[in-house]
Amino acid sequence: MKETDTAWRALPAHSPVYLALALCALLGCACAAPYNQVSPVITMEQLLWVSGRVIGAVDTYRIPLITYTPRGHLLAFTEARKYSSSDLGAKFIATRRSQDGGYTWSATSFIADDGTVADGLSLGAVVVDDETKNIFLIYSLCAHYLKCSTASIMITNSSNDGVTWSPPRNLSREVGTTMFEAGPGYGIQKKFSPSKGRLIVCGHGTLNEDGVFCLLSDDHGMHWRKGGKLQGLPFKQAKKMGDFTPDECQPYELPDGSVIINARNQYFYHCHCRIVVTSFDGCDSLPLENVRFDEGLTDPAVAAGALYKGGRVYFTNPSNATHRVNLTLRWSFDSGNSWQSDSFQIWPAASGYSCITSLSGRVEDQENIYVIYEKGRKDITESIAIVKINLYGNL
Numbered sequence: 001m002k003e004t005d006t007a008w009r010a011l012p013a014h015s016p017v018y019l020a021l022a023l024c025a026l027l028g029c030a031c032a033a034p035y036n037q038v039s040p041v042i043t044m045e046q047l048l049w050v051s052g053r054v055i056g057a058v059d060t061y062r063i064p065l066i067t068y069t070p071r072g073h074l075l076a077f078t079e080a081r082k083y084s085s086s087d088l089g090a091k092f093i094a095t096r097r098s099q100d101g102g103y104t105w106s107a108t109s110f111i112a113d114d115g116t117v118a119d120g121l122s123l124g125a126v127v128v129d130d131e132t133k134n135i136f137l138i139y140s141l142c143a144h145y146l147k148c149s150t151a152s153i154m155i156t157n158s159s160n161d162g163v164t165w166s167p168p169r170n171l172s173r174e175v176g177t178t179m180f181e182a183g184p185g186y187g188i189q190k191k192f193s194p195s196k197g198r199l200i201v202c203g204h205g206t207l208n209e210d211g212v213f214c215l216l217s218d219d220h221g222m223h224w225r226k227g228g229k230l231q232g233l234p235f236k237q238a239k240k241m242g243d244f245t246p247d248e249c250q251p252y253e254l255p256d257g258s259v260i261i262n263a264r265n266q267y268f269y270h271c272h273c274r275i276v277v278t279s280f281d282g283c284d285s286l287p288l289e290n291v292r293f294d295e296g297l298t299d300p301a302v303a304a305g306a307l308y309k310g311g312r313v314y315f316t317n318p319s320n321a322t323h324r325v326n327l328t329l330r331w332s333f334d335s336g337n338s339w340q341s342d343s344f345q346i347w348p349a350a351s352g353y354s355c356i357t358s359l360s361g362r363v364e365d366q367e368n369i370y371v372i373y374e375k376g377r378k379d380i381t382e383s384i385a386i387v388k389i390n391l392y393g394n395l
């Protein structure tokens with residue numbers, strides 16, 4: 001199969017998966033997953049963005065995000081790094097929409113453009129308010145202080161499912177100019193108490209403020225404030241290998257109302273694995289005593305994907321202690337406390353950041369997840385790919 005081909009396999013209408021799901025829907029049960037095991041298969045893959053000035057003039061696409069939308073569609077975002085692959089430099093935020101479950105995508109449009117600045121914008125997190133149907137996108141400016149001295153957090157919103165976006169608002173006026181890079185990944189809206197309805201966007205600071213921080217809104221995104229933080233050690237000092245430095249992160253909520261934040265362990269404190277912190281108060285606090293190291297999730301220090309869906313937790317990262325290769329999907333039947341011994345390799349070669357979403361509403365949505373990730377034969381910067389994975393397709 002050529003990488004650029006869209007390949008997919010439809011399940012026959014009489015498949016036991018559909019029957020189980022249809023029965024589930026008919027009985028109106030709080031349908032968790034239809035089977036007591038997961039056996040994934042990729043049913044569709046395509047490259048959403050290709051780096052190297054092959055299509056258009058953009059040098060490199062990096063930092064992919066994916067979300068469902070209020071209308072049940074998919075929205076993908078990425079940094080379009082205009083002149084080089086560097087984290088710094090000038091960028092656009094590129095976006096594409098799919099209205100058919102990921103099979104076809106709109107042409108790329110651009111949400112924000114920072115011109116030609118030395119230290120351009122950084123993505124970022126997307127969060128859907130399911131109550132108001134607003135979608136928020138949060139990104140940063142001057143995150144590395146190169147030829148600029150004040151970092152800013154910017155927010156834009158879309159009330160029409162991601163078709164158009166508001167002029168960006170400078171959130172630093174409310175939450176301060178401490179450097180903060182959201183995500184990269186999605187933010188959440190609390191579905192269970194405490195703080196049901198709250199919007200939570202977590203990310204990391206750098207330099208003197210290393211660690212994980214969250215921004216919270218209890219009024220549907222009108223006002224934001226800083227919530228809990230989990231600071232790196234030693235405090236306010238340059239870190240070195242072996243220091244505790246929780247970094248890029250992805251939160252998800254469990255049905256008991258707790259929020260789990262799965263974070264990059266930047267300097268491999270304790271292990272080459274993920275840092276996990278649990279908040280029981282809607283991310284008002286991220287207590288140090290709620291931190292654990294997930295030895296089951298070997299990690300080379302990267303932004304990973306995590307999603308709670310139908311009683312299971314799914315996790316994607318390049319599963320290798322030292323190299324960004326081997327993008328792997330794992331699943332947990334006990335809220336992420338342990339991971340099933342089998343796993344699913346999405347891509348063997350170069351793979352970097354990833355983000356997971358899923359749709360809901362249609363019966364077949366229960367069996368699929370979507371993973372967007374940095375994919376290459378040699379380098380993670382080569383392209384941004386999306387895969388649709390049927391979680392039970394191999395049963």
Ligand SMILES: *[C@@H]1O[C@H](CO)[C@@H](O)[C@H](O)[C@H]1NC(C)=O
Pocket residue numbers: 134157158166167220221222
């Ligand atoms: C969304 O953007 C519009 C247009 O700028 C603005 O009027 C509105 O207040 C924003 N909504 C929120 C919740 O930020």
Ligand SMILES: *[C@@H]1O[C@H](CO)[C@@H](O)[C@H](O)[C@H]1NC(C)=O
Pocket residue numbers: 141150152170171172173176177
């Ligand atoms: C955002 O607001 C902060 C605080 O007022 C300010 O220092 C910063 O320059 C602003 N950033 C932009 C891009 O306007």
Ligand SMILES: *[C@@H]1O[C@H](CO)[C@@H](O)[C@H](O)[C@H]1NC(C)=O
Pocket residue numbers: 319320325326328343
């Ligand atoms: C890929 O991940 C699997 C599962 O963690 C692991 O067993 C395997 O050694 C990894 N392969 C490489 C090349 O990293």
Ligand SMILES: *[C@@H]1O[C@H](CO)[C@@H](O)[C@H](O)[C@H]1NC(C)=O
Pocket residue numbers: 320321322323325
């Ligand atoms: C991790 O990836 C490197 C580079 O591809 C490879 O040499 C190594 O064997 C991998 N580790 C494992 C445990 O598979």
